[in-house]
Amino acid sequence: xxxxxxxxxxxxxxxxxxxxxxxxxxxxxxxxxxxxxxxxxxxxxxxxxxxxxxxxxxxxxxxxxxxxxxxxxxxxxxxxxxxxxxxxxxxxxxxxxxxxxxxxxxxxxxxxxxxxxxxxxxxxxxxxxxxxxxxxxxxxx
Ligand code: NI
Numbered sequence: 139x140x141x142x143x144x145x146x147x148x149x150x151x152x153x154x155x156x157x158x159x160x161x162x163x164x165x166x167x168x169x170x171x172x173x174x175x176x177x178x179x180x181x182x183x184x185x186x187x188x189x190x191x192x193x194x195x196x197x198x199x200x201x202x203x204x205x206x207x208x209x210x211x212x213x214x215x216x217x218x219x220x221x222x223x224x225x226x227x228x229x230x231x232x233x234x235x236x237x238x239x240x241x242x243x244x245x246x247x248x249x250x251x252x253x254x255x256x257x258x259x260x261x262x263x264x265x266x267x268x269x270x271x272x273x274x275x276x277x278x279x
Contacts, residue, residue, distance in 0.1 A: 141260060142198045143186045146208050148217035151176045152233035176220065182265040183212065183242065187250060189257015199254045207253065211245050239264045239274040247276065 153176050154168035164172040171177070185208055189198040219225055221233040227241045239262050250259040265271040 139188050139190065139257065140198050141186050141188050142201070142204075143184055144201055144204045144208065145182055145184045146205065146213055147180070147182055148213050149178055149180050150216050150219050150221050151178045152221040153177070154232060154234060156232070176222075179266050181216075182263075182271075183208065184261075184263040184265075185246065185250065185259070186261040186263070187254050187257055188260035189254050192255050198257055199250075203253050204250065207249050208246070211249055212242055235264050235266045235270070235272045236274075239272050243274055243276055 152171070153173065154171040155164050156167075159167075185204065187199045187204065191198055215227075216225055216238075221228050221238070227245065228237070231237045231241070242264070243259070243262055246262070247259045260275065262274045263271055264274075
């Protein structure tokens with residue numbers, strides 16, 4: 139199996155805030171991410187596909203097609219948006235990287251799998267900062 143990766147970029151605003159907690163506790167747990175008037179991050183999303191090269195193309199996946207899918211299904215919905223207020227699939231959820239990547243997977247997996255003839259979506263990696271990132275391998279992983 140070969141792993142093929144495509145990196146896409148978006149920037150978005152959010153706030154991490156648990157309404158059941160005091161302001162002090164929110165600031166203690168979430169630090170600058172609890173800023174009342176929002177703040178932004180430069181996110182990097184890396185989509186990793188696993189599979190065997192197609193005999194006719196030599197590709198596991200056509201990266202042009204993969205990039206187009208990621209842009210249409212994810213980037214267009216989150217780029218320059220407020221993750222708490224503007225993004226339908228994040229309604230009612232804490233706007234953390236963990237929750238984002240789980241929702242991204244639900245949206246991307248069926249569409250990505252449909253364009254990978256001999257493989258499937260393997261991993262999503264989401265960077266919130268150059269030092270903080272999450273990895274997700276789908277449900278049960
Ligand atoms: Ni933040």
